[in-house]
Amino acid sequence: MNEDKRHSEILEDILQFIYPLIILFGVYIIFTGVSQPGGGFQGGAVLVAIFMCRYLVYPDxxxxxxxxxxxxxxxxxxxVALASMIILIGFRDxxxxxxKIYNMAIGILIGIKVASGLTVVFYTFANIEGGDED
Amino acid sequence: MLPAVEKILYISLIVFAFMAVQTPKLRNAVVFLAVFSASSAFVYILLGAPDAALAEAVIGSTIATVIYLSALQKYKVFTIYYTNEKRHSYGQSNMLRRRNAVLRRMESFCLGKELEAHIVYTTESLHRILEKRGWDLIVRNNDRHFTVYGMEQNYHIEEMKNFFNEKGKDLAKAGYTIDFVIK
Structure with a gap:
């Protein structure tokens, strides 16, 4: 298995170029989610691609x-705190x-939550010991 | 123009769903599922739901595909090194048509065990491959004589031996001989 897990230089170089683009796209989707299609969930899911690309290069x-x-x-x-505070106190009225500020803040928080949650799920899943590891 | 595009997408949805179910190889099924989700994302856009389309494109055709592929890579991949030291290279048609009867039998054996046969064609010598790690089986071809090398702790070797003893009689008639060497 060690032979397979050696990382490839081509992937590494290309991913260094692609990382900023992924971050830019994810942040764009989160911030424009207030008035356009998009939002925290989709932007966070795009941001997970960074960690998945990292897994392709360094699968440890x-x-x-x-x-x-x-x-x-x-x-x-x-x-939960922000949403319940805004609704209960009635800031919006x-x-x-x-x-708009509230929508953007909740979008950013949900983006971070989805990105970190899916990253944890992916890495825990990917590092489960397989059947034929020797 | 739009209705025509929509019709094509609907048809491709059905075709790719059918192919994902019908293909015997799991890797192909994963790729067909990814294409299925990409076309369903286009359908969502045409139906006026760009938000759902974005989520479908990101999750269905990217994250799910990567997770499926990494799961397939974890286990169930049965790596077979096929070496013929007399040759210098293999032509494209040689690999695509898989005309080798023994390798075809091994693939059908792997299908029966729900393993994904991953065949590596090489011309390296046996010792070079033995030094490497990550192989499950080495098939060495010398004209019509095949030698199969396997590790002792790999329990599929015994089953494969029985498989060839039972169903490989026509191979022996055709002049192929197969030896099993367990390291």
């Missing part, structure tokens, strides 16, 4: 995975101009 354990898992949980608390 990622070091910061537990930190990403913690981020996932913390951001979930923030999403008091300050109508808050609507």
């Amino acid at each position: 354990e990622m070091r910061g995975l537990s930190a990403i898992q913690k981020l996932d949980k913390v951001v979930l608390i923030f999403v 008091i300050f109508p101009f808050m609507n």
